[in-house]
Amino acid sequence: MSNTLFTNVRIIDGTGAPPYAGEVLVQGNRISRVTRGGRPVPVAGVTVIDAAGATLMPGMTEAHVHLAWNNAATLDAIQLMPLEEHMLLTAANARLYLDSGWTSAVGAATAKPRLDVVIRNSINEGLVPGPRYLAASPEITVAGSLGDDTLPHLPYEEFSFGKVVSGPEEMRKAVRIFLKYGVDTIKLNLSGDNFVPHADAKTTWMSDEEVAMAVRETKLRGKRNTVHARSQESIQQALRHGIEVLYHVSYTDEQTLDMLEAQKDRIFIAPTFSVLVKLAYDGAPYGATRGSVMQRKMEEELEACSASMRALHKRSLRILPGGDYGFAWAVHGENATDLQYLVKYAGMTPMEAIVAATRLGGEIMMQGDELGQIREGFLADLLLVDGDPLANLAILLDRSKLLGIMKDGAFHKEPELRSNRTRWSLPAA
Numbered sequence: 540m541s542n543t544l545f546t547n548v549r550i551i552d553g554t555g556a557p558p559y560a561g562e563v564l565v566q567g568n569r570i571s572r573v574t575r576g577g578r579p580v581p582v583a584g585v586t587v588i589d590a591a592g593a594t595l596m597p598g599m600t601e602a603h604v605h606l607a608w609n610n611a612a613t614l615d616a617i618q619l620m621p622l623e624e625h626m627l628l629t630a631a632n633a634r635l636y637l638d639s640g641w642t643s644a645v646g647a648a649t650a651k652p653r654l655d656v657v658i659r660n661s662i663n664e665g666l667v668p669g670p671r672y673l674a675a676s677p678e679i680t681v682a683g684s685l686g687d688d689t690l691p692h693l694p695y696e697e698f699s700f701g702k703v704v705s706g707p708e709e710m711r712k713a714v715r716i717f718l719k720y721g722v723d724t725i726k727l728n729l730s731g732d733n734f735v736p737h738a739d740a741k742t743t744w745m746s747d748e749e750v751a752m753a754v755r756e757t758k759l760r761g762k763r764n765t766v767h768a769r770s771q772e773s774i775q776q777a778l779r780h781g782i783e784v785l786y787h788v789s790y791t792d793e794q795t796l797d798m799l800e801a802q803k804d805r806i807f808i809a810p811t812f813s814v815l816v817k818l819a820y821d822g823a824p825y826g827a828t829r830g831s832v833m834q835r836k837m838e839e840e841l842e843a844c845s846a847s848m849r850a851l852h853k854r855s856l857r858i859l860p861g862g863d864y865g866f867a868w869a870v871h872g873e874n875a876t877d878l879q880y881l882v883k884y885a886g887m888t889p890m891e892a893i894v895a896a897t898r899l900g901g902e903i904m905m906q907g908d909e910l911g912q913i914r915e916g917f918l919a920d921l922l923l924v925d926g927d928p929l930a931n932l933a934i935l936l937d938r939s940k941l942l943g944i945m946k947d948g949a950f951h952k953e954p955e956l957r958s959n960r961t962r963w964s965l966p967a968a
């Protein structure tokens with residue numbers, strides 16, 4: 540790992556502070572010096588990247604990722620993919636996330652028990668490129684809810700997308716097995732979803748006894764729960780049980796908003812607008828034709844979720860881009876669209892959306908003191924961007940504008956504008 544000096548960069552440091560011109564020195568895997576202003580500070584033995592005014596920002600964190608989703612339009616089409624192809628696809632997706640500027644990601648459920656664990660380990664071992672990754676379990680659900688795809692005439696759990704449990708003891712067993720495999724997060728489907736007609740987004744399915752058991756077993760091993768919580772009752776249930784990561788959070792009233800606010804320093808929220816937006820407005824090929832029940836429900840939920848996120852953003856809750864990409868209507872790699880959605884539907888400024896993707900990203904990765912900001916001592920996860928994302932967040936969607944992608948001090952994508960000479964080299968001894 541060589542040392543790198545980025546000169547002539549416009550720095551968006553991830554804190555929300557206005558951008559400034561300066562230099563950033565990376566030594567090993569950390570940012571060792573951040574210099575404001577144009578006056579270069581001599582340094583020996585480094586590779587100099589003269590960025591000619593390009594933007595340098597922290598690598599982004601995706602808060603709701605399914606590396607094992609295969610861009611299909613149905614849960615069955617994800618689940619039934621044979622294991623060998625599925626593992627390779629998961630690896631290809633991991634690379635794509637890093638290619639797209641996501642240097643960290645929170646797994647929000649996987650499709651076969653060990654896919655997420657194996658890809659996380661392979662990334663950490665350097666076998667495949669990918670973001671820093673928190674590996675998820677498959678979705679745990681209950682009979683009849685989102686993720687229960689078992690059929691009466693084929694009652695085999697291998698055919699089910701989610702792990703179906705009934706009662707606290709079955710929950711205990713499922714959680715223990717996934718923890719045994721090595722997951723970082725246990726995913727619980729507390730509410731339904733408008734994607735499945737039999738269990739819509741306003742319905743709540745798990746018993747308090749089941750949730751309590753899942754949380755107890757997960758915390759015993761020092762791990763974390765994430766929850767699918769669209770209905771108001773499921774959001775309140777998650778808060779009652781001390782769950783840290785809440786996905787969707789569509790339906791709220793004043794009491795629920797107050798409950799969320801009371802725990803704002805402990806919890807993270809990712810609304811995953813992509814599903815709602817795409818199925819409300821572009822969903823015809825996937826069964827959400829204009830005027831259909833699913834389309835109308837998605838549109839109504841988008842309105843509710845947008846109102847909830849605007850209210851929660853005003854109350855300073857931590858809302859992150861977390862996109863639920865990997866479906867036919869919102870394929871992997873388009874995740875940066877979420878930053879625009881946070882502006883449009885959650886009332887953020889472009890700077891707030893970038894802070895959500897960077898500083899808050901470090902926090903949801905449980906590394907807030909060393910990840911997600913351009914700051915001395917922090918891990919060197921950096922994006923060199925051609926242009927100003929504050930003026931146009933869409934440039935973060937254009938991989939050709941990501942001139943350089945650095946993770947842990949090493950270039951995943953090396954800028955072509957790298958100068959061939961090393962400035963200020965020490966004379967040979």
Ligand SMILES: [Zn+2]
Nearest residue numbers: 603605647863
């Ligand atoms: Zn999801």
